[in-house]
Each structure stands twice: as structure tokens, then as C-alpha cells.
Amino acid sequence: MASITVRDISKGFSGQPILRNVSLDIRDGEFLSLVGPSGCGKSTLLRIIAGLEDQDGGAIEIGGRSVDAERPGRRDVAMVFQSYALYPHLSVYDNMAAPLRQRSLTQLQRGFGLARLLPEARRKEAEFRREIEATAAMLGITALLQRKPAQLSGGQRQRVALGHAIVRHPKAFLMDEPLSNLDAKLRDTVRAEISALQRRLGATFLYVTHDQAEAMTMSDRIAVIMEGRVLQIGTPSEVYHDPADLRVARFIGSPRINVLPGEVDSTGRPTLLGHAVDFKVPSSAGSRVQVAFRPHDALICSADDARLTGTIQHMENLGSDILMHLALPGADEPIIVRESYETAARRRLGDKVGLKLDPQKLLVFDEAGSARLGQDAPVKTKAAS
Amino acid sequence: MxxxxxxxxxxxxxxxxxxxxxxxxxxxxxxxxxxxxxxxxxxxxxxxxxxxxIDAYRRAFTLPLLQTQLFNTVLLGFVMATGTTVSSLLAGYALSRFRFRGRQALFLLMLFTLFIPVDVILPPLFFVVRDLGLIDSFWGLALPFIFSPIGVYLIRQAIEEVPRELDHAASLDGAGLWEVLRTAILPNIRGALIACWLMHFVFVWEWYLWPLTAMRSDDGQLAQVAIASLIDPLRSTDYALVFAAAILTILPAFVVFAILQRFLTSSQATTGGK
Amino acid sequence: MDTTIAIRPVRLKPRLPALLEGWGPALVFLAPALVMLCLFKLWLIAEAVYTSTGTFDPGGQRIGNAGLDNFGFALSDSRFQWGLWLSLFAAVAKVPVQLALGLAAALMLRANTGGNAVVRAMVISPMFFGLPVTTFIFAYMFDANVGAVNAILSGIGLPRVAWLSTEAPAQMLVLGLSIWRDVGVTMLVFLAGLSAIPPQIANAAKLDGAGPFALFFTITLPLLARSFQFAVVLATLASFQILVPVLMLTKGGPTGATDLASFQIYETAFSYFDLGTASAMSLALLFGLIVIIALELRWLAVKWTYE
Structure with missing residues (x-):
């Protein structure tokens, strides 16, 4: 197992920058997710680390050793692809044996079937068999070893792809959206299985996904990548509760975070839709800010009790909870508030309600959304909003 | 209806x-x-x-050079089919998987040569082969047509359908350029390779103008060209002999086709995804 | 182990490029095809251009420069002009007939039933026999004395036709052979096009109340545009390749009725040994062919895709 260091990697395709000076440190034995919308460059980064793509600038180290001059096969990393990349003409056993044979057998032994009968090759084949059978047992695919990929279900193929990667004990595992071809139900199970597998192997996992929920549930740390830049690296809680950038806040979390534009008044307090909020931000008077809060950090009350009011536009029933979509005059998009089933049962579409925010939980960003504004302790007066 | x-x-x-x-x-x-x-x-x-x-067949067998000429046709078939398939496979691999400046232009140029029919360009082709000193030789017949735009197109198309992730998986396993071709691509384009081979094999029985022009010696000639000289439209032709010989000529093509056609069923390359 | 890492240019790499970039590795694989392409296609054209500007002795030795005289001579020669017209006429006559027959056959044999598969195989069977052998077959069928066609004609009371020594029948024979041979290809192109039409489109039109004719003219035919373009180009190309029956059977006759440009090129080069003029004629005909195909590609360009 090994750490991976990514230094100032940049890459462009036909003049279009894909990655701009990306740096990352993946620790030995860590599960790190690269998450971001499609086209953000996360897969390209993974492929550069694997050596499938050349970077335009920057350097990659695996296990403290520079691999920029190494071919993919010499970097000793395994990759699990979105489409699994199983050889359709080979059995599961031979699929798993392929990397072992490729690495330990000579050209002659690989190329000609007869050469496999020589004692040296047979000794190696016996080793491979032990290795493959152990891996198959760990993944629960022993019964499938003689089948061809076409005879397997999606989940089984996924496991074979994992087996193909595990069997040769690579320094690190690179996973490119390995779950996106599975149906939703299976995905949840496999998610847990992969996490467990990673802990068991103690291996370094670099996991690319566009699904923030996957990244949140599986990783030790998450790197949020957008437009070719790493916006934030941190544990799932850090990224969720303490986003450094409004784009991170918007991307992580479901349902999405609510954002209201505001303006800082002469006292240093932001005004939301014309209503002052009771805390100060370190920003000059007159500057514009963006204030964000999670759906569970707001409360719906009667319209008379709050300064921010709106009408219920839509109720999204999740079973245990209901997501209330409120249309606030002056706001571009509806504000989403999570309410328990019991509380929400009283409400009707079109009701006029008030919205209370918890000043402690508000996240304030500058106008561009690219910097978080540290907030003063909220002024202890009657709750704003 | x-x-x-x-x-x-x-x-x-x-x-x-x-x-x-x-x-x-x-x-x-x-x-x-x-x-x-x-x-x-x-x-x-x-x-x-x-x-x-079957008197006509008996006479066809006694035609002095027919057996040699038939051998020429069949040999040319094997050489052309194998040569075009191999060169198309290599070119198709490069055109599909490698990135280099002018790749698209090169591919278009190759396809464009489809618009140069032999009928039209016979004299200059003869001069080129004469300058190479290959007139009246087997290779003079074969070489000009070993590059086949249709073959390149067919095989490039087939390789395009093999998911790139398979190559990537193979190269992460440590395979080099040739081994990626051998392990990840070849097994997935067998259908296209056989189609290409068979097509160019059968295509040799189509030849008339080029051997007529570039091969003057009788024992190097192809069977179908030699048989054509038995036909004289303005006098009475021995049609029985012509057809007996012609049927003997196309028999090998039929046998090979019959053997190989069952491999033609379209082979779909998958990676196990979807 | 070098642990100090600075931003450095990565281009200088002592290894095979990861993703097959650049001409270097590509050339290894392209080499066989590229050599043949250069020798027998590019050099071929260059050779044609060079030869077309020279004068030659009957032994094939270049004895002088002719500039563009060969072109002037060929193009002002009334026989070659006639040959060009004939070649154009062959295209104009062959393409529509072959397309109509091929489309009709494709529509008729569209359904994937066992019987249709057999009939399809029969329609394309002439391709397997090769042009020389199919020419033998036509020579026999249309033989003035023992041909089955004349036997049938006389059997039903019509006059026998001297197919190869009368002008219009000779032309019909050569064109007919070419069409008969190539209808199968056109049919295959249209069958592929038909199978690519998503059945939902036809079903939607049927729900909208379209009858079979409306369905054909408003849905099927427009959606076959791409196949149409491809089939037209292929048929045009094939119409320039009907030299074999002319060379084997009619020798340009009777009285110049099948004196195609390509036949004249062959004769000029290999009977009169006038290499310069032959090359000039080759280039002129090739130019004409490419212009026609370019025009077809332009007129029949398709500007939509499924999805």
C-alpha cells in the first residue's frame, strides 16, 4: 500500500483547460473520494494518476516515488472502471488471472498456450490459482469462476472487476464511478461492501464519483473538484458543515442547500430580502453577500411570527419527513425546509407561513460565493428573520 | 397484398x-x-x-494450364485476404486508438482512394508497377491492392466499438501496445476480421482487368482471365467448356466461404458493463 | 529517489507515451498500409500527372515533354468526347434503375423471415461469382445462336436479336449485366437503412392515421436519405467500372456503341502505346468521376441524425 501525491497537475484538451494546478495528498490506507459534477476533470485526474493520460504539467508520486516516467503497467495501481472492463471472451477465472499472467509470465509463456505446460509456468499458474481462489472467496464469487462475463448479473460483474483489481495486490486502487451501472437498490449494498473491503484490505482507495451521497457515505476524506480545481478537501462532516465555497455547499447535501442574496448594512449585518439578520460579517457596508442554510436548519412558523414570509408551493413527501418548498417574494428559487411528517400534516399548499433561521447555522459567503466570511458571534437579541 | x-x-x-x-x-x-x-x-x-x-469437365481438366492458373487464383486469394486484413488491422488500430496530428485527415485520404477505380487508372498503375519491375510477377498482381480502404474502414469501425476501458485495463495490467492489440482488441473483433478476410478472398475472383494488363505469361495468369480468352462472341464458343472451367474456378472460393461464413455472425464486444 | 518536486515540463519522457500520442508509435502500425497507400495511390496519381505531360516512343520510353498537349489532344478528339458522353450516359442510365430495383427489393424483403433471407441471398449471389464469370454467363444467355434469350424470343414469335452486333442491344446488354450484378449491393444498403429506422417512428405515424403510401413517402423515404446517398455514390462508382464486359465481349462496338472512355484509355495505352495521351485521358475521366461524386454528395447531403 502506498500514499499518492499529486502536485500541481494541469491538463488541457485542445486548448480547453480540464485541470488547473491540482494538488492532493492521499494518505496510505485512506479512502479518498473525488467528487464533482460531470466534466469537472475528476476522471481525467484519475487517468493521469494511472498513467493512461499524460499531464501537461505537474508531477505524480506513488509511495514516495515519482512515476511520471512510468508506463501505466509499471505504476502498480489497479483501476476499476465504470463499465468494469472485463474481457468478454475470457472466463471469470481468466479475467482475474490476466493481470497476474501479464506481470509474472514471460512473453513466450503468455503468447503460446503450449508454453504454459512447462514446469516453471505451471508452478506460477498454481500460485495464481491460490491467489484467485482466495480473492474469489473473499468476494463471494467462487461459484462463478468458470462463467463468462455475459452470464453474470451487474452486481456479479462488479465484483469480478473488483477481484481483477484486488488479485494482484496493487499499491493503490483507483475507482472510476464503479457503481453507476448498478441499479439504485444494489448500489446501496455494494457501497457498504466496498467500504468494508477497503477497511479489510487497509488499502489506499481513490474513488471518483459524481454522486455526493456515495462520497459522503464511503470516504475518509472528500475532495470536491469543480472546473478543474480542488475547491475543498476534508472529512465528510467538514465538507458538509463547514464548506469553504458556496459551490461546495451547493453540491454536497441532498436536498440542496438554500441560498439567499443579501446586502451588508452600515452596522455590518446582512439584510436578507430586505430584512436584517442579527449577526455581523466582516465585510464593508454596502457589499453583497450570499447567505446559505441547510433545509434542516430552518423552521416554519406562522406568518405573523417571522419577518421572512412565503407561501407553500410544493410538498415533497419522503415518508418520514416532508420537504416544504416555499416561494419567498424576491428569492430566485424556492426555499426548501425539512419538516417532520406530523408537523407538516397541518399545512396545506398555498398556506402563507413564516421562516425562522438559526443564526448559528447560517453560512455566509462573499458575493461570488468563492470565499466564506467568518461571522461574529450572533448578537443576542430577538431572533432575526 | x-x-x-x-x-x-x-x-x-x-x-x-x-x-x-x-x-x-x-x-x-x-x-x-x-x-x-x-x-x-x-x-x-x-x-x-x-x-x-461430364465430358466438358474432363476437357477442362486437360486444358494445359488451367490447374496452374487455378492455383494462382487461389494463392492470390489467400495472399490478398491475409495481406489486406493484417495491414487493415494494424492501420485500423492506429487510426482508432492513437492520437496524432492529421489522424482524421489520413483516414479520409484513405477512404478517398475508394474513388479511384482500376478501370479508369489502369495505364498509370501499369507504369508504376513497371517502374518497380514487378510486371509479369505474382507480387506485381498482388501488391497494388494490398492496401484496401474498405478493409481499413471495416476494421477501424469494429475497433471503435471495443470499449477503450478494455485497453486501459490491459495496459494497467502491464500490457504494451502489441499486447493490448492481442489481448483486448483482437478477441473482440474476430467477426470483422473474418468478414474482411473473406471479402478480400472472394474479391480476387472479381479480378480481370489488372491481371490481363500486368500478367503476360500464361502460367502466371489467373484462371478466370485465361478462361475468358476461350470466349469469342463473334464465332461459336465452346460454352460447355467455358462453364465447366469456370465452375471449377469458383469452387475453391465456395468451399472457403462455406467453411468461414458461420463465423460471420456479428460478435458484439462488451466489457460486462450495462 | 527524488523527492523535491517542482513544476517542471513533463514533455521529455523516457518512455512510451501512456496514451499512444504522436506519430512515432502510430507509424509502426500504420507502416504497411501507409507504404502501399503511398506507392499505389499517391505515386499512382503523381505518375499519371507526370506521364500525361510527356511523349513516348512505342517502347514506352519518354522522349519529350508535351506540356498540356496530351490533354488538348484527348479532349478535342471527337471519339474521346463520345466516350465521355457514353460513360456519363452509363451512370445516368444505371444509377436510377439500380436504385429503384434495389429499393423495391429491399422493401419487399424487409421482414426477417426465413424465406426472405433465402431470396436476399439469391439477389446478392451474382456478386460471389466474380465479374468475369458473370460476364461469361451473360455472353451465353445472349448468344445470338445458342442463347436462351433468343430461344425464348423466337419461341414466342418475336424476331431473334443479334445482341452483340446491334448498337442498342449491345448497350443494354452491358448495362443490364452491370445492374443485375450490383442490385444486390444497393439492396443491402437499403436493408441496412430500413433496419436503422426506429419502429416507434412508423408506429407514431400509424397512430396519427398514416396509410401505407403516406407512411412510405413521409416517413420511410425521407429517413432513408442517408442510405440513398451512399447507394447513389456506390452505383455511380460502379457505373465507371463496366470495362470488363466491353473488353471481353463488345470491344467498343458495334460502331462505337460501347466505346466507353475507359475502353479507349485501355486501347490507347495497350494497343496504340500512346502512354502520354492515355494518362491524360485517365486523369480527365477520373476528374469527371470525382466531380460527379462530389456533386452527388453535395446534393444528397443529409443534415439530420437520429437523436
Whole structure:
């Protein structure tokens, strides 16, 4: 197992920058997710680390050793692809044996079937068999070893792809959206299985996904990548509760975070839709800010009790909870508030309600959304909003 | 449309294409006196031999050079089919998987050569091969057509359908450029390779103009070109002999085709995804 | 182990490029095809251009420069002009007939039933026999004395036709052979096009109340545009390749009725040994062919895709 260091990697395709000076440190034995919308460059980064793509600038180290001059096969990393990349003409056993044979057998032994009968090759084949059978047992695919990929279900193929990667004990595992071809139900199970597998192997996992929920549930740390830049690296809680950038806040979390534009008044307090909020931000008077809060950090009350009011536009029933979509005059998009089933049962579409925010939980960003504004302790007066 | 009408239409269509061929087959079992007595006026014996016999085949076998010439055709078939398939496979791999400046332009240039038919360009082609000193030689016949735009197109297309992730998986396993081709791509394009091979093999029986021009010695000539010289449209031709020889000529192509055609069923490359 | 990492240019790499970039590795694989392409296609054209500007002795030795005289001579020669017209006429006559027959056959044999598969195989069977052998077959069928066609004609009371020594019949024979051989290809192109039409489109039109004719003219035919373009180009190309029956049977006759440009090129080069003029004629005909195909590609360009 090994750490991976990514230094100032940049890459462009036909003049279009894909990655701009990306740096990352993946620790030995860590599960790190690269998450971001499609086209953000996360897969390209993974492929550069694997050596499938050349970077335009920057350097990659695996296990403290520079691999920029190494071919993919010499970097000793395994990759699990979105489409699994199983050889359709080979059995599961031979699929798993392929990397072992490729690495330990000579050209002659690989190329000609007869050469496999020589004692040296047979000794190696016996080793491979032990290795493959152990891996198959760990993944629960022993019964499938003689089948061809076409005879397997999606989940089984996924496991074979994992087996193909595990069997040769690579320094690190690179996973490119390995779950996106599975149906939703299976995905949840496999998610847990992969996490467990990673802990068991103690291996370094670099996991690319566009699904923030996957990244949140599986990783030790998450790197949020957008437009070719790493916006934030941190544990799932850090990224969720303490986003450094409004784009991170918007991307992580479901349902999405609510954002209201505001303006800082002469006292240093932001005004939301014309209503002052009771805390100060370190920003000059007159500057514009963006204030964000999670759906569970707001409360719906009667319209008379709050300064921010709106009408219920839509109720999204999740079973245990209901997501209330409120249309606030002056706001571009509806504000989403999570309410328990019991509380929400009283409400009707079109009701006029008030919205209370918890000043402690508000996240304030500058106008561009690219910097978080540290907030003063909220002024202890009657709750704003 | 009513059922019988549909059936009749199909029957007429089939007959239109098969009847001439059957007629030729029947003619090969006639002898000349039979042919010139009956074939000119309408009766059942216009189409079928009155006294069927294999005399024509016997005479075809005694044609002095036919066996050598037939061997030439078959050998040329194997060489052309193998040569075009190998060169198309390598070029198709490069054109599909490698990134280099002008790749698209090169591919288009290759396709564009499809628009240079032999009929039109025969004299300059003859000069080129003469300058290379290959006139009257087997390689003079074969080399000009070893590059086949259709073959390159066919195989590049097939390789495009093999998911790139398979190559990537192979190269992460440590495979080099040739081994990626061998392990990840070849097994997935078998259908296209056989189609390409078979097509160019059968295509040799199509040849007439080029061997007529570039091969002057009789024992290097292809069978179909030699047989053509037996036909003299303005005098009476020994059609029985012509067809017996022609059928002997195309027999190898049929045998090879019959053996290989079952591998033609489209092979779909998958990675196990989706 | 070098642990100090600075931003450095990565281009200088002592290894095979990861993703097959650049001409270097590509050339290894392209080499066989590229060599043949250069020798027998590019050099071929260059050779044609060079030869077309020279004068030659009957032994094939270049004895002088002719500039563009060969072109002037060929193009002002009334026989070659006639040959060009004939070649154009062959295209104009062959393409529509072959397309109509091929489309009709494809529509008729569209359904994937066993019987249709057999009939399809029969329609394309002439391709397997090769041009020389199919020419033998036509020579026999249309033989003035023992040919089945004349036997049938006389059998039903019509006059026998001297197919190869009368002008219009000779032309019909050569064109007919070419069409008969190539209808199968056109049919295959249209069958592929038909199978690519998503059945939902036809079903939607049927729900909208379209009858079979409306369905054909408003849905099927427009959606076959791409196949149409491809089939037209292929048929045009094939119409320039009907030299074999002319060379084997009619020798340009009777009285110049099949004196195609390509036949004249062959004769000029290999009977009269006038290499310069032959090359000039080759280039002129090739130019004409490419212009026609370019025009077809332009007129029949398709500007939509499924999805």
C-alpha cells in the first residue's frame, strides 16, 4: 500500500483547460473520494494518476516515488472502471488471472498456450490459482469462476472487476464511478461492501464519483473538484458543515442547500430580502453577500411570527419527513425546509407561513460565493428573520 | 397484398438472379452437339442438357494450364485476404486508438482512394508497377491492392466499438501496445476480421482487368482471365467448356466461404458493463 | 529517489507515451498500409500527372515533354468526347434503375423471415461469382445462336436479336449485366437503412392515421436519405467500372456503341502505346468521376441524425 501525491497537475484538451494546478495528498490506507459534477476533470485526474493520460504539467508520486516516467503497467495501481472492463471472451477465472499472467509470465509463456505446460509456468499458474481462489472467496464469487462475463448479473460483474483489481495486490486502487451501472437498490449494498473491503484490505482507495451521497457515505476524506480545481478537501462532516465555497455547499447535501442574496448594512449585518439578520460579517457596508442554510436548519412558523414570509408551493413527501418548498417574494428559487411528517400534516399548499433561521447555522459567503466570511458571534437579541 | 401475389413476386425476383446461374450450371453438363442442336430453339432442352454428361469437365481438366492458373487464383486469394486484413488491422488500430496530428485527415485520404477505380487508372498503375519491375510477377498482381480502404474502414469501425476501458485495463495490467492489440482488441473483433478476410478472398475472383494488363505469361495468369480468352462472341464458343472451367474456378472460393461464413455472425464486444 | 518536486515540463519522457500520442508509435502500425497507400495511390496519381505531360516512343520510353498537349489532344478528339458522353450516359442510365430495383427489393424483403433471407441471398449471389464469370454467363444467355434469350424470343414469335452486333442491344446488354450484378449491393444498403429506422417512428405515424403510401413517402423515404446517398455514390462508382464486359465481349462496338472512355484509355495505352495521351485521358475521366461524386454528395447531403 502506498500514499499518492499529486502536485500541481494541469491538463488541457485542445486548448480547453480540464485541470488547473491540482494538488492532493492521499494518505496510505485512506479512502479518498473525488467528487464533482460531470466534466469537472475528476476522471481525467484519475487517468493521469494511472498513467493512461499524460499531464501537461505537474508531477505524480506513488509511495514516495515519482512515476511520471512510468508506463501505466509499471505504476502498480489497479483501476476499476465504470463499465468494469472485463474481457468478454475470457472466463471469470481468466479475467482475474490476466493481470497476474501479464506481470509474472514471460512473453513466450503468455503468447503460446503450449508454453504454459512447462514446469516453471505451471508452478506460477498454481500460485495464481491460490491467489484467485482466495480473492474469489473473499468476494463471494467462487461459484462463478468458470462463467463468462455475459452470464453474470451487474452486481456479479462488479465484483469480478473488483477481484481483477484486488488479485494482484496493487499499491493503490483507483475507482472510476464503479457503481453507476448498478441499479439504485444494489448500489446501496455494494457501497457498504466496498467500504468494508477497503477497511479489510487497509488499502489506499481513490474513488471518483459524481454522486455526493456515495462520497459522503464511503470516504475518509472528500475532495470536491469543480472546473478543474480542488475547491475543498476534508472529512465528510467538514465538507458538509463547514464548506469553504458556496459551490461546495451547493453540491454536497441532498436536498440542496438554500441560498439567499443579501446586502451588508452600515452596522455590518446582512439584510436578507430586505430584512436584517442579527449577526455581523466582516465585510464593508454596502457589499453583497450570499447567505446559505441547510433545509434542516430552518423552521416554519406562522406568518405573523417571522419577518421572512412565503407561501407553500410544493410538498415533497419522503415518508418520514416532508420537504416544504416555499416561494419567498424576491428569492430566485424556492426555499426548501425539512419538516417532520406530523408537523407538516397541518399545512396545506398555498398556506402563507413564516421562516425562522438559526443564526448559528447560517453560512455566509462573499458575493461570488468563492470565499466564506467568518461571522461574529450572533448578537443576542430577538431572533432575526 | 394477397399472399399468393407476394409469393409470386419473390419467386420472380429470386428467379431473375438465380436462373442465369443455373442455366450456366446446366450448360456445363452438355456437350457441343447437344448445345448447338437444341439450345437455339425454345423447348425444355433449351435450358437443360438433353444428354447430360461430364465430358466438358474432363476437357477442362486437360486444358494445359488451367490447374496452374487455378492455383494462382487461389494463392492470390489467400495472399490478398491475409495481406489486406493484417495491414487493415494494424492501420485500423492506429487510426482508432492513437492520437496524432492529421489522424482524421489520413483516414479520409484513405477512404478517398475508394474513388479511384482500376478501370479508369489502369495505364498509370501499369507504369508504376513497371517502374518497380514487378510486371509479369505474382507480387506485381498482388501488391497494388494490398492496401484496401474498405478493409481499413471495416476494421477501424469494429475497433471503435471495443470499449477503450478494455485497453486501459490491459495496459494497467502491464500490457504494451502489441499486447493490448492481442489481448483486448483482437478477441473482440474476430467477426470483422473474418468478414474482411473473406471479402478480400472472394474479391480476387472479381479480378480481370489488372491481371490481363500486368500478367503476360500464361502460367502466371489467373484462371478466370485465361478462361475468358476461350470466349469469342463473334464465332461459336465452346460454352460447355467455358462453364465447366469456370465452375471449377469458383469452387475453391465456395468451399472457403462455406467453411468461414458461420463465423460471420456479428460478435458484439462488451466489457460486462450495462 | 527524488523527492523535491517542482513544476517542471513533463514533455521529455523516457518512455512510451501512456496514451499512444504522436506519430512515432502510430507509424509502426500504420507502416504497411501507409507504404502501399503511398506507392499505389499517391505515386499512382503523381505518375499519371507526370506521364500525361510527356511523349513516348512505342517502347514506352519518354522522349519529350508535351506540356498540356496530351490533354488538348484527348479532349478535342471527337471519339474521346463520345466516350465521355457514353460513360456519363452509363451512370445516368444505371444509377436510377439500380436504385429503384434495389429499393423495391429491399422493401419487399424487409421482414426477417426465413424465406426472405433465402431470396436476399439469391439477389446478392451474382456478386460471389466474380465479374468475369458473370460476364461469361451473360455472353451465353445472349448468344445470338445458342442463347436462351433468343430461344425464348423466337419461341414466342418475336424476331431473334443479334445482341452483340446491334448498337442498342449491345448497350443494354452491358448495362443490364452491370445492374443485375450490383442490385444486390444497393439492396443491402437499403436493408441496412430500413433496419436503422426506429419502429416507434412508423408506429407514431400509424397512430396519427398514416396509410401505407403516406407512411412510405413521409416517413420511410425521407429517413432513408442517408442510405440513398451512399447507394447513389456506390452505383455511380460502379457505373465507371463496366470495362470488363466491353473488353471481353463488345470491344467498343458495334460502331462505337460501347466505346466507353475507359475502353479507349485501355486501347490507347495497350494497343496504340500512346502512354502520354492515355494518362491524360485517365486523369480527365477520373476528374469527371470525382466531380460527379462530389456533386452527388453535395446534393444528397443529409443534415439530420437520429437523436
Amino acid at each position: 394477397k399472399r399468393p401475389l407476394r409469393f409470386m413476386l419473390r419467386l420472380v425476383l429470386a428467379a431473375l438472379f438465380v436462373a442465369p446461374i443455373l442455366l450456366a450450371l446446366a450448360a456445363s453438363f452438355r456437350d457441343n452437339s447437344d448445345m448447338y442442336r437444341y439450345a437455339g430453339s425454345l423447348s425444355l432442352w433449351t435450358f437443360l442438357p438433353a444428354e447430360p454428361g
